[in-house]
Amino acid sequence: MSRNGDRHTTSCIVVYYLHPENSVSFSEQKTIIKALMRPRTNRDDYHTLSREQQVNLIRLRTGHNRLNAHMNQKFKLAPSPTCACGQEDQTAEHILQRCPLLDEERKEVWPSPTPLQTKLYGSRQELEKTTTFITSAGLIV
Numbered sequence: 001m002s003r004n005g006d007r008h009t010t011s012c013i014v015v016y017y018l019h020p021e022n023s024v025s026f027s028e029q030k031t032i033i034k035a036l037m038r039p040r041t042n043r044d045d046y047h048t049l050s051r052e053q054q055v056n057l058i059r060l061r062t063g064h065n066r067l068n069a070h071m072n073q074k075f076k077l078a079p080s081p082t083c084a085c086g087q088e089d090q091t092a093e094h095i096l097q098r099c100p101l102l103d104e105e106r107k108e109v110w111p112s113p114t115p116l117q118t119k120l121y122g123s124r125q126e127l128e129k130t131t132t133f134i135t136s137a138g139l140i141v
Contacts, residue, residue, distance in 0.1 A: 045124035053131040056141050060092040060130070061120050065141040067091060092120075095139065096130070102137050109133040 024032070046054065059065035068090035071078035083090035085101045095102060096119050109129050110119075119130045134141055 045122075045127060048124055049127060049131070053127070056131050056134055057120065057127060059141045060096070060134075063092060065092065067095065067139075067141060069094075092141075095137070096120075096133070102133075105133060105137045109136070 046057065049057070063070055068078040068083060069081040070091075072081040081089040083094055083099055083101070085099050087100065088094050088098070090099075093116055096106075097116055099106075109132055114126070118126050120127075
C-alpha cells in the first residue's frame with residue numbers, strides 16, 4: 001500500500017477513535033495515535049532469519065561458540081584449540097575461510113572466494129549461505 005493510502009487509513013482510524021460516541025479514554029486515544037503515527041521500522045536481514053540461524057551467526061560473529069579454540073581457551077573442555085586438520089586453531093574464521101577439511105562444502109556454498117565480512121554480515125542470502133555451510137559441514141557452533 002502506498003504511503004498516501006496508509007495516511008488515509010490512519011486518519012480514518014483516528015477519526016473513529018476520537019469520535020465522542022466511541023468509549024475510549026484519553027490515555028487510550030493517546031496510545032492509539034502514537035502507535036499509528038510511529039514510523040515503521042524495516043527489519044534488517046539478520047532479524048528475518050530463523051532463531052536457530054540467528055544463534056549460529058551470533059556465535060560465529062562473537063567467537064563464543066563450541067569450536068575447539070573457544071572451548072579450550074575459555075573452559076578447558078577441548079584437549080586442544082587446534083582444528084582436526086592440524087593447521088591452525090579451530091576458529092570461526094578458520095572454518096569459514098581456510099580449513100582444508102571443509103573445502104568441498106565451502107566450494108559448494110561459495111563457488112568463488114567470499115570475504116569473511118560478507119559471510120557474517122552480508123545480505124540475507126549470504127547469511128543463509130553461511131548457516132547452510134555450518135549445517136552441511138556437520139558443525140555444531
